[in-house]
Amino acid sequence: MSTTLQPYLKAVRQTLTAAICLENFSSQVVERHNKPEVEVRTSKELLLTPVTISRNEKEKVLIEGSINSLRISIAIKQADEIEKILCHKFMRFMMMRAENFIVLRRKPVEGYDISFLITNFHTEQMYKHKVVDFIIHFMEEIDKEMSEMKLAVNSRARISAEEFLKRF
Amino acid sequence: MILLEINNRIIEEALTLKFNNAAAGNKPEALDITIADFDGVLYHISNPGGDKTKVQVSISLKFYKDLQEHGADQLIKREYGSFLTTPESGYNVSIVFDLEHLPANRDEVVKKAGLLKRNCFASVFEKYFEFQQREENSQKRAVIHYRDDETMYVEAKKDRVTVIFSTVFKDDDDIVIGKVFMQEFKEGRRQYQQAPQVLFSHKEPPMELQNTNAKVGDNIGYITFVLFPRHTSPAARDNTINLIHTLRDYLHYHIKCSKAYIHSRMRAKTTDFLKVLNRARPEPKNVEKKTFSGKTFKMN
Numbered sequence: 001m002s003t004t005l006q007p008y009l010k011a012v013r014q015t016l017t018a019a020i021c022l023e024n025f026s027s028q029v030v031e032r033h034n035k036p037e038v039e040v041r042t043s044k045e046l047l048l049t050p051v052t053i054s055r056n057e058k059e060k061v062l063i064e065g066s067i068n069s070l071r072i073s074i075a076i077k078q079a080d081e082i083e084k085i086l087c088h089k090f091m092r093f094m095m096m097r098a099e100n101f102i103v104l105r106r107k108p109v110e111g112y113d114i115s116f117l118i119t120n121f122h123t124e125q126m127y128k129h130k131v132v133d134f135i136i137h138f139m140e141e142i143d144k145e146m147s148e149m150k151l152a153v154n155s156r157a158r159i160s161a162e163e164f165l166k167r168f
Numbered sequence: 169m170i171l172l173e174i175n176n177r178i179i180e181e182a183l184t185l186k187f188n189n190a191a192a193g194n195k196p197e198a199l200d201i202t203i204a205d206f207d208g209v210l211y212h213i214s215n216p217g218g219d220k221t222k223v224q225v226s227i228s229l230k231f232y233k234d235l236q237e238h239g240a241d242q243l244i245k246r247e248y249g250s251f252l253t254t255p256e257s258g259y260n261v262s263i264v265f266d267l268e269h270l271p272a273n274r275d276e277v278v279k280k281a282g283l284l285k286r287n288c289f290a291s292v293f294e295k296y297f298e299f300q301q302r303e304e305n306s307q308k309r310a311v312i313h314y315r316d317d318e319t320m321y322v323e324a325k326k327d328r329v330t331v332i333f334s335t336v337f338k339d340d341d342d343i344v345i346g347k348v349f350m351q352e353f354k355e356g357r358r359q360y361q362q363a364p365q366v367l368f369s370h371k372e373p374p375m376e377l378q379n380t381n382a383k384v385g386d387n388i389g390y391i392t393f394v395l396f397p398r399h400t401s402p403a404a405r406d407n408t409i410n411l412i413h414t415l416r417d418y419l420h421y422h423i424k425c426s427k428a429y430i431h432s433r434m435r436a437k438t439t440d441f442l443k444v445l446n447r448a449r450p451e452p453k454n455v456e457k458k459t460f461s462g463k464t465f466k467m468n
Contacts, residue, residue: 084344
């Protein structure tokens with residue numbers, strides 16, 4: 001299973017590097033406004049074809065590009081109940097702090113667990129290759145963190161049950 | 169601190185302080201403490217009638233009536249005999265200590281006072297353990313509503329005593345974490361043969377409680393303990409009671425600890441991510457430049 005991880009991340013990295021070529025583009029619809037076109041979706045000619053990269057049915061990444069913005073949605077592997085609630089809690093925790101995170105979107109896109117929105121303003125202030133590095137790092141670390149938290153809950157359960165029952 | 173303490177430390181420390189004070193011959197001071205314990209139990213330590221030489225400890229349990237049905241009064245009398253007095257208004261049991269005539273075995277008495285709550289519970293268990301030791305079936309099931317939405321059922325058969333706790337999970341995530349814990353409890357027997365059998369039923373009451381009007385719901389769980397003769401024998405009895413009566417609080421305490429731990433991990437990870445993201449920002453360059461004629465100016 002883990003043999004698919006590296007090609008998966010490589011594919012995501014290369015797609016991102018290609019899609020993150022953004023330039024400033026004022027809104028064609030409303031005067032003097034500048035909106036992320038991937039969110040507004042009013043003009044079809046400004047949107048690129050969305051690309052989905054799947055590792056399996058549960059884990060996938062959706063990359064939607066446009067002329068001045070890029071939206072990345074990630075679906076995280078959740079094998080059982082406890083992973084589901086851990087994932088849900090963690091994503092909610094981070095999305096509440098979306099302002100600090102700058103590139104994080106407050107609500108995930110339908111069908112995914114977390115979404116990022118990168119605009120041309122972000123790429124003007126930050127190094128593009130480092131932003132891509134961050135996203136890839138994020139994807140790796142999330143899986144690790146989930147398994148560690150699940151392990152912690154399981155071991156706490158085992159130890160407390162043991163302590164309790166061995167006294168009988 | 170994995171296991172919860174069954175005695176109330178506040179009572180023990182307050183009484184030890186008072187007793188040591190009196191033993192050293194100092195003038196007694198006024199005392200008025202109200203303490204809360206698990207399951208909605210309240211204690212009140214005070215000076216009855218303003219008499220500073222006497223210290224009264226009262227306990228109030230919302231479900232004392234249920235316990236009285238099973239002989240709580242007799243057990244309390246047995247344990248605290250000489251110290252019992254008429255219960256304070258609003259409380260169920262009161263014991264009073266005279267600071268001028270301190271009992272000889274001060275530490276033991278203080279320990280006993282700290283176990284007030286445990287001794288109130290003990291009566292139900294002891295009665296049903298007796299049934300089992302005599303190899304009788306208990307005719308009635310004991311029902312104790314020890315919390316607002318939660319009940320405890322005790323029943324004795326010839327070769328076992330079953331204790332069933334109904335517990336409410338206020339949060340949906342608690343249900344999932346609770347299930348993980350109960351899974352481990354169920355498998356405890358594999359490692360420790362001496363442990364009682366534990367069963368868990370989510371949403372619906374277990375077989376033993378079918379046809380009673382036990383609650384059903386998404387967030388309700390039923391934990392069944394099957395105690396065998398080796399747990400109910402007079403030698404092991406006290407230990408068993410100590411462990412069983414705080415089971416519900418033990419479970420919920422550990423669920424909350426897990427949630428707190430998860431939360432602190434999430435916090436740590438989030439700051440970690442923020443650090444990585446901030447590496448993407450180029451460092452602000454402060455460049456000092458000089459012109460041909462020698463003027464220097466700073467560029468941001």
